[in-house]
Amino acid sequence: ALFGGNGADWAGPGTGVQGAALKNKIAVIDEALARHREAIAARDPLTLLAAVGGEELAAIAGAVVAARMGRIPVLLDGYACTAAAAVLFAVDRRALDHCKVAHRSAEPGHTRLLDKIGKRPLLDMDMRLGEASAAALAVPILKAAAACHNGMATFAEAGVSGKA
Numbered sequence: 001a002l003f004g005g006n007g008a009d010w011a012g013p014g015t016g017v018q019g020a021a022l023k024n025k026i027a028v029i030d031e032a033l034a035r036h037r038e039a040i041a042a043r044d045p046l047t048l049l050a051a052v053g054g055e056e057l058a059a060i061a062g063a064v065v066a067a068r069m070g071r072i073p074v075l076l077d078g079y080a081c082t083a084a085a086a087v088l089f090a091v092d093r094r095a096l097d098h099c100k101v102a103h104r105s106a107e108p109g110h111t112r113l114l115d116k117i118g119k120r121p122l123l124d125m126d127m128r129l130g131e132a133s134a135a136a137l138a139v140p141i142l143k144a145a146a147a148c149h150n151g152m153a154t155f156a157e158a159g160v161s162g163k164a
Contacts, residue, residue: 001040001048002090003116006030010109015128045090053087060084068098075142077102077135079110082117089117100142103127103134 007029017025033040036051049058061084067074076082076099088095096117104110104121106128114121122138 001033001036001052002045002086003113005112006033010112012106012108014107045087048090049084049087053084056080057084057087061087064088064096064099068095072098074099075102075135075138076100076119077132079105079107079113082110082113082119086113086117093118100138102132102138 007026011022011025011029013022014025032052036048039047039051049061053061057080060081064074064076064085065088074085076085076096082101085096085099096119099119101114101119101121103123103125104114106126122141123134125134127134
């Protein structure tokens with residue numbers, strides 16, 4: 001609804017959905033797009049969130065906004081979480097500047113979504129289930145990067161005088 005396409009463009013096997021179940025998943029998305037074509041035409045991301053997002057996605061989007069207001073960094077973990085945050089990106093392209101993406105889901109639509117919002121994942125391990133498992137893996141990596149950055153000597157402190 002936010003970035004165009006149809007159900008087949010965005011839905012994939014998820015946790016192993018195949019055959020008729022995958023076709024049904026795609027059909028449900030296509031039905032929702034058809035039902036809400038006026039909201040899609042209006043191009044208002046928050047109206048689209050209300051129309052096709054669900055309460056859980058609205059809650060995630062709200063939490064991302066609250067974190068932004070509180071100057072708290074956010075790790076987006078998984079396709080659904082990234083889809084919720086993408087609504088905010090559609091409102092303002094800087095709305096996710098405080099966010100990092102923990103991982104790229106094995107779900108093909110997640111790659112497409114990350115391209116649309118201009119985010120690269122910290123991890124790419126073909127994970128599927130979520131439950132913030134990639135965020136749990138990414139936090140120590142981010143802490144180590146911050147410690148390295150904050151603890152690194154300047155050239156002057158390290159006695160580096162110039163190019164070698």
